[in-house]
Amino acid sequence: SAVISQKPSRDICQRGTSLTIQCQVDSQVTMMFWYRQQPGQSLTLIATANQGSEATYESGFVIDKFPISRPNLTFSTLTVSNMSPEDSSIYLCSGLRGYNEQFFGPGTRLTVL
Amino acid sequence: SQKIEQNSEALNIQEGKTATLTCNYTNYSPAYLQWYRQDPGRGPVFLLLIRENEKEKRKERLKVTFDTTLKQSLFHITASQPADSATYLCALGERTGNQFYFGTGTSLTVIP
Numbered sequence: 001s002a003v004i005s006q007k008p009s010r011d012i013c014q015r016g017t018s019l020t021i022q023c024q025v026d027s028q029v030t031m032m033f034w035y036r037q038q039p040g041q042s043l044t045l046i047a048t049a050n051q052g053s054e055a056t057y058e059s060g061f062v063i064d065k066f067p068i069s070r071p072n073l074t075f076s077t078l079t080v081s082n083m084s085p086e087d088s089s090i091y092l093c094s095g096l097r098g099y100n101e102q103f104f105g106p107g108t109r110l111t112v113l
Numbered sequence: 114s115q116k117i118e119q120n121s122e123a124l125n126i127q128e129g130k131t132a133t134l135t136c137n138y139t140n141y142s143p144a145y146l147q148w149y150r151q152d153p154g155r156g157p158v159f160l161l162l163i164r165e166n167e168k169e170k171r172k173e174r175l176k177v178t179f180d181t182t183l184k185q186s187l188f189h190i191t192a193s194q195p196a197d198s199a200t201y202l203c204a205l206g207e208r209t210g211n212q213f214y215f216g217t218g219t220s221l222t223v224i225p
Contacts, residue, residue, distance in 0.1 A: 004156075030211075031211050033212070033213070035215075041217075041218075042202060042215045042216060042217045042218045043157070043202070043204075043215040044215075045212055045213065045214065045215075048211070048212060058212075092156050092157075094156070096211060100145055100147070100162050100206060101159055101162070102147070102159055102204075102213060103159065104156030104157050104158070105156055106154075106155055106156050107154075107155070107156050
């Protein structure tokens with residue numbers, strides 16, 4: 001199975017600032033995704049990170065708020081911009097091996113004051 | 114609107130019994146359905162996948178069924194153990210695209 005790491009594992013940020021989360025996969029994956037998980041809730045897909053092109057965002061999520069990069073097959077970043085307390089959540093990246101087995105990182109726990 | 118709903122309440126069962134978790138969906142056309150396990154403070158871990166043309170899939174003590182007419186999947190853990198205590202998530206993969214959409218999750222506690 002693929003190993004996925006995320007940095008930072010947690011952070012506490014001030015309102016109005018931005019945080020960039022990094023996701024590194026130990027081997028090539030076909031797709032990479034970013035999810036958000038509110039405490040006690042399920043996962044909500046933010047976007048699909050596309051290598052070398054703009055990410056594909058789900059309804060309710062926009063590039064200006066959540067810019068995503070994926071410069072190669074094993075690395076992606078998600079930025080949470082102009083943060084507010086409502087952005088406090090766990091952010092998870094995942095990689096897809098083949099077309100249907102998905103591996104998740106440990107998550108980044110973000111608190112916005 | 115699109116929904117993926119799992120057992121509305123937490124599930125508590127006695128060790129050794131079979132746990133049955135449900136996943137119901139509306140306004141999706143999944144090509145396959147997956148089940149994941151999530152422990153507190155960790156990312157989900159993939160358990161099983163079942164395709165739309167499969168009725169049942171087994172893996173050790175786990176069994177998944179998929180009924181596209183009822184728009185439902187059942188996830189069974191036989192001979193349950195306290196170590197099976199976790200939150201279990203179902204996720205749908207649609208025919209177009211490679212995105213996955215997750216259910217609300219069910220918290221399972223196996224009591225020794």
